[in-house]
Amino acid sequence: MDQATRRIxxxxxxxxxxxxxxxxxxxxxxxxxxxxFDAMSLLFPEGEKFFIACVxxxxxxxxxxxxxxxxxxxxxxxxQHGIVHTRFNDRLKAQGIAVDHILQRxxxxxxxxxxxxxxxxxxxGQTAAAEHMTALMAHGFxxxxxFAKADPRIRAMYAWHAVEEIEHKAVAxxxxxxxxxxxxxxxxxxxxxxxxxxxxxxxxxMAHMFKVDGVKNRLRVWLRGLWWLYGPGGLYPxxxxxxxxxxxxxxxxxxxxxxxxxxEWTRAFERHRGDAIAAADAVMGRVLAAxx
Numbered sequence: 685m686d687q688a689t690r691r692i693x694x695x696x697x698x699x700x701x702x703x704x705x706x707x708x709x710x711x712x713x714x715x716x717x718x719x720x721f722d723a724m725s726l727l728f729p730e731g732e733k734f735f736i737a738c739v740x741x742x743x744x745x746x747x748x749x750x751x752x753x754x755x756x757x758x759x760x761x762x763x764q765h766g767i768v769h770t771r772f773n774d775r776l777k778a779q780g781i782a783v784d785h786i787l788q789r790x791x792x793x794x795x796x797x798x799x800x801x802x803x804x805x806x807x808x809g810q811t812a813a814a815e816h817m818t819a820l821m822a823h824g825f826x827x828x829x830x831f832a833k834a835d836p837r838i839r840a841m842y843a844w845h846a847v848e849e850i851e852h853k854a855v856a857x858x859x860x861x862x863x864x865x866x867x868x869x870x871x872x873x874x875x876x877x878x879x880x881x882x883x884x885x886x887x888x889x890m891a892h893m894f895k896v897d898g899v900k901n902r903l904r905v906w907l908r909g910l911w912w913l914y915g916p917g918g919l920y921p922x923x924x925x926x927x928x929x930x931x932x933x934x935x936x937x938x939x940x941x942x943x944x945x946x947x948e949w950t951r952a953f954e955r956h957r958g959d960a961i962a963a964a965d966a967v968m969g970r971v972l973a974a975x976x
Contacts, residue, residue: 691849692757697768700841710835715899717908723889728769730787732762734794738811739802739856758855761848766953780896805864809874819853820926822846823867826945827976832968835959843964850946854937875930880955
């Protein structure tokens with residue numbers, strides 16, 4: 685189904701109570717699982733700014749009013765993601781994580797290197813690739829019962845983020861194809877680059893976090909964590925078919941991804957009058973019931 689028939693809802697970022705009594709290791713009391721998602725959160729605010737800038741490069745060339753409206757809502761949603769994850773990152777800063785230094789380095793790489801040295805069509809390709817990776821993780825997030833072991837507030841934050849990533853998952857891709865006229869080679873090269881650089885950056889941040897935390901037996905923590913991510917039945921192998929679909933010549937984001945739990949969240953969000961925590965809990969209840 686074409687994205688023109690899909691709804692992108694510009695929601696104000698909910699209050700998740702991120703300044704509350706959230707445990708340091710909020711995901712299954714596990715340093716690897718927790719810091720994996722913490723490291724991703726740390727990258728989101730500057731990453732969202734980069735995505736917005738790369739799509740804006742072509743905004744004035746868009747003649748399709750539907751795509752223009754989608755770009756406007758995409759920008760709003762990404763801006764709200766940056767605001768909420770900045771609040772979350774303030775928790776990390778209070779824990780001694782070098783948030784400001786990491787964000788400055790990330791800004792130098794994305795804006796000082798890629799945005800200055802590569803053509804706009806390539807950085808838009810990076811954006812489309814990153815949006816695909818976040819969308820497939822969003823689809824996987826909803827259907828994975830392991831997130832029942834996460835703190836309800838942070839689980840709700842990631843569920844809300846996942847919903848909006850699903851809603852606007854084709855915007856950058858459509859601008860890349862329809863407006864920038866990006867070719868298959870640029871699409872694949874940018875995806876391969878993002879596929880390598882993003883996890884590497886996350887792992888480097890995690891290593892810093894483990895050092896700050898004083899984690900003992902780090903080699904064991906890394907080995908167990910990487911098995912959780914990449915081993916049989918792990919987080920990423922479940923997403924591999926969805927990831928590889930991007931390399932098909934006829935790929936489009938709306939051809940992939942189960943939407944049932946997305947619709948469950950949106951109905952619960954409306955039913956609970958904008959309570960994102962209750963909506964995420966409702967979805968997780970459905971996932972656990974299905975897994976039982």
